[in-house]
Amino acid sequence: MKIQLDTLAYTNRLRHVSPIQKLVIGIIMLCFVMVAHAPTHIAVFVWMSVWIVGYAGIPWRIYLRLLGAISLFLALSLPPIMLEITARSIAEITEQTVFIYSFGVFHVYIGVAGMKKASALLLRSLSSVSCLYFILLTVPFTEILAVLRRIGVPCMVTDLLLVMYRFVFVFLETVEQLWIAYKARGARHGFSRKMRDAGGLVARLFARTVQRYQQLSIGLAARGFDGDLRVVASSHAFVSRRYAAEAAAVFLLLVALEWWTGR
Amino acid sequence: MDWLLEIEDVCYTYPGSETPALNGLTMRVPRGKRCVLLGHNGCGKSTLFLHMNGIYAPERGVVKWKGEAFSYRRTFLSQIRQKVGLVFQDPEQQLIASTVAEDISYGLCSAGLSDDEAKRKVEQALVRFGLEHFRERPVHHLSLGQKKRVALAGVMVLEPELLLLDEPTAYLDRLHTRLLMKELERIHREEGTTIVMATHDIDLAYEWADWVFVIEDGRLALEGAPNEVFARRDVLEGLQLGVPLLFDVWEALVPSFFPETEARPRNVADLKERLARCLVD
Numbered sequence: 247m248k249i250q251l252d253t254l255a256y257t258n259r260l261r262h263v264s265p266i267q268k269l270v271i272g273i274i275m276l277c278f279v280m281v282a283h284a285p286t287h288i289a290v291f292v293w294m295s296v297w298i299v300g301y302a303g304i305p306w307r308i309y310l311r312l313l314g315a316i317s318l319f320l321a322l323s324l325p326p327i328m329l330e331i332t333a334r335s336i337a338e339i340t341e342q343t344v345f346i347y348s349f350g351v352f353h354v355y356i357g358v359a360g361m362k363k364a365s366a367l368l369l370r371s372l373s374s375v376s377c378l379y380f381i382l383l384t385v386p387f388t389e390i391l392a393v394l395r396r397i398g399v400p401c402m403v404t405d406l407l408l409v410m411y412r413f414v415f416v417f418l419e420t421v422e423q424l425w426i427a428y429k430a431r432g433a434r435h436g437f438s439r440k441m442r443d444a445g446g447l448v449a450r451l452f453a454r455t456v457q458r459y460q461q462l463s464i465g466l467a468a469r470g471f472d473g474d475l476r477v478v479a480s481s482h483a484f485v486s487r488r489y490a491a492e493a494a495a496v497f498l499l500l501v502a503l504e505w506w507t508g509r
Numbered sequence: 510m511d512w513l514l515e516i517e518d519v520c521y522t523y524p525g526s527e528t529p530a531l532n533g534l535t536m537r538v539p540r541g542k543r544c545v546l547l548g549h550n551g552c553g554k555s556t557l558f559l560h561m562n563g564i565y566a567p568e569r570g571v572v573k574w575k576g577e578a579f580s581y582r583r584t585f586l587s588q589i590r591q592k593v594g595l596v597f598q599d600p601e602q603q604l605i606a607s608t609v610a611e612d613i614s615y616g617l618c619s620a621g622l623s624d625d626e627a628k629r630k631v632e633q634a635l636v637r638f639g640l641e642h643f644r645e646r647p648v649h650h651l652s653l654g655q656k657k658r659v660a661l662a663g664v665m666v667l668e669p670e671l672l673l674l675d676e677p678t679a680y681l682d683r684l685h686t687r688l689l690m691k692e693l694e695r696i697h698r699e700e701g702t703t704i705v706m707a708t709h710d711i712d713l714a715y716e717w718a719d720w721v722f723v724i725e726d727g728r729l730a731l732e733g734a735p736n737e738v739f740a741r742r743d744v745l746e747g748l749q750l751g752v753p754l755l756f757d758v759w760e761a762l763v764p765s766f767f768p769e770t771e772a773r774p775r776n777v778a779d780l781k782e783r784l785a786r787c788l789v790d
Contacts, residue, residue: 252647253650256645388606388647391607412607458601461597462605465597465604468603470587470667476615476619478610478614
């Protein structure tokens with residue numbers, strides 16, 4: 247089984263650009279988004295999307311779908327920010343409102359201030375999500391690990407991350423195999439039966455995972471494991487001047503835009 | 510003969526199991542040979558392999574490397590695991606790092622090589638095993654045949670003296686089995702590695718091996734050169750292993766077409782050639 251994000255990270259057009267360069271661009275933009283304001287957010291979002299769809303060559307349908315998934319969560323979090331409930335009389339509501347609904351003594355309303363707050367939040371979230379997707383879609387996890395090792399993150403942490411990353415895929419494959427086996431042997435219909443099947447699946451999955459773990463520890467021992475998972479990465483990454491120049495220029499423009507709109 | 514590894518009267522029972530997996534097994538691996546370990550599923554082949562590189566310690570008996578008994582101390586074990594490479598049946602079990610090049614480098618780094626030296630060796634191994642194009646591919650994007658090749662490369666890069674292969678052809682199709690056997694042939698010829706392969710493909714064993722071990726219920730049932738072992742039809746049939754197809758065919762042909770003294774053909778091509786010659790005569 248494959249995870250789409252992971253596959254794309256290994257196959258995109260920016261694959262051979264140095265992971266450090268991509269990480270620096272992504273992280274600086276992410277930090278910048280935290281301090282910037284609405285108009286700049288839109289600019290960052292558009293620019294990051296150009297990187298993802300244009301330069302990295304991620305199909306726009308996939309990118310839209312990924313954004314859609316995040317937007318769903320965002321949309322769910324907006325009503326609590328926008329909606330206000332009050333037990334006071336309508337006359338006492340001082341702020342401008344777009345919508346009011348009353349039941350009994352209670353009034354539910356959306357104020358203009360709330361709308362503004364929500365839209366600012368939405369824009370900020372979307373633009374930071376685009377920065378995050380840029381990192382996730384263009385830097386494979388193994389290269390993130392290599393960078394972490396280089397900047398001196400303790401081996402213990404990187405080893406754990408490495409094994410976890412390997413295990414995620416072994417685990418998914420096991421889940422898929424078991425699930426297919428259940429279906430092939432005539433998975434039953436109906437909600438309660440499906441639930442029972444799923445329960446059985448989880449129990450088997452646990453047993454299999456423990457078995458896998460034992461096998462892996464034997465495998466590690468056979469390959470001379472001595473408490474340290476050291477590997478060398480032979481990477482052919484290069485730092486792209488063209489992208490560095492564009493990143494620097496556009497970043498300056500964005501700072502200027504932020505300064506000009508923020509005055 | 511010169512023995513690389515000796516197993517003497519080894520017994521091992523898995524915790525919680527009633528029957529022993531190895532029950533007084535004695536066998537010796539001759540240096541420089543291509544050996545095959547035949548036996549049914551569950552006869553103790555995998556357990557035996559795990560004894561051969563010191564992962565399991567026998568409950569009774571001794572395992573010796575070049576005449577010296579295993580000591581099971583840390584330093585000894587890390588040395589022995591470099592000298593005895595084990596390739597598991599399921600490559601998922603031994604692939605650790607996430608990209609092909611990184612995984613191959615793992616053993617080298619554990620062996621304490623410098624980064625440059627390790628990189629150079631990884632590069633050589635990638636070329637030797639035809640994996641150059643997969644260098645930076647994550648392991649989970651590979652097919653089973655490719656994963657098996659990566660696992661083999663990761664073990665061979667350490668230049669072990671003894672290579673143990675647990676059912677290397679399991680789940681592989683004809684093409685990939687051929688490729689794998691070719692690869693093993695090359696390893697044996699060019700690097701002089703002693704190979705022990707566990708399998709239940711009796712035809713493959715006959716075609717490839719110089720030395721055959723037959724294991725049954727955790728004991729050695731037969732041992733010797735293929736011609737001698739497969740001539741013991743009574744024992745093999747008794748164990749439900751049977752004899753190789755080629756062996757049977759030859760036996761049917763022998764008195765009428767070929768003199769009994771003629772050496773047996775080891776593969777189909779050889780047999781075809783001799784039949785052609787016989788028909789021309």
